[in-house]
Amino acid sequence: MKYSIEEIQEKLRKKFKGNRFIHTLGVEYTSVCLAMKYGEDLEKAELAGLLHDCAKQLPEKKMIQLCTDHKEVISEMEMEHPFLLHGKAGACLAQDKFEINDEDILNAIRYHTTGRPAMTLLEKIVFVADYIEPNRNKADHLDELRRSAFENLDETVLLILDQTLDYLETSGKDIDQQTVITRDYYRDLLRSSNNE
Numbered sequence: 001m002k003y004s005i006e007e008i009q010e011k012l013r014k015k016f017k018g019n020r021f022i023h024t025l026g027v028e029y030t031s032v033c034l035a036m037k038y039g040e041d042l043e044k045a046e047l048a049g050l051l052h053d054c055a056k057q058l059p060e061k062k063m064i065q066l067c068t069d070h071k072e073v074i075s076e077m078e079m080e081h082p083f084l085l086h087g088k089a090g091a092c093l094a095q096d097k098f099e100i101n102d103e104d105i106l107n108a109i110r111y112h113t114t115g116r117p118a119m120t121l122l123e124k125i126v127f128v129a130d131y132i133e134p135n136r137n138k139a140d141h142l143d144e145l146r147r148s149a150f151e152n153l154d155e156t157v158l159l160i161l162d163q164t165l166d167y168l169e170t171s172g173k174d175i176d177q178q179t180v181i182t183r184d185y186y187r188d189l190l191r192s193s194n195n196e
């Protein structure tokens, strides 16, 4: 690894303004806590949590450029709203700048906003940690989600996706189809496991 976790923290501290660094640290240690609970590699969880938003401060043009250089597939929706690309751009930046080559860490960064069907444990950990980290205070039912994250990770993934889609629908915001695809997958998965 090119940089230690402390060195990456320092680099991000300098880049990020205001609450973004605080949120980043929150996702970093919440990912580690979930990794302890579910038996994921602690260092991988720490790195993925720390780097999940590493591209968020980049200009939109730069995000598109990074994704194009790395041959990431850019959807129409992402082209219209390039801030949606910060996960994919983050995976590119983590490779280029921080020399992270672990595909699981890169995917956890890549899919942290929308999730995707059949996420790995690490992907689910970062997806959930991003939503429940202690500095978040705007979403509904956070107490319940924080408790459920340590009881049933798949169910928490579904609760977060449902809540996100409800919020986007009621506030009239654009919905990334990938979020719907992920929600449908986890809804079906949990239905069939509950029927067994």
Ligand SMILES: [Fe+2]
Residues within 6 Å of the ligand: 052, 053, 056, 086, 112, 113
């Ligand atoms: Fe993000």
Ligand SMILES: [Fe+2]
Residues within 6 Å of the ligand: 023, 027, 052, 053, 130
């Ligand atoms: Fe985040």
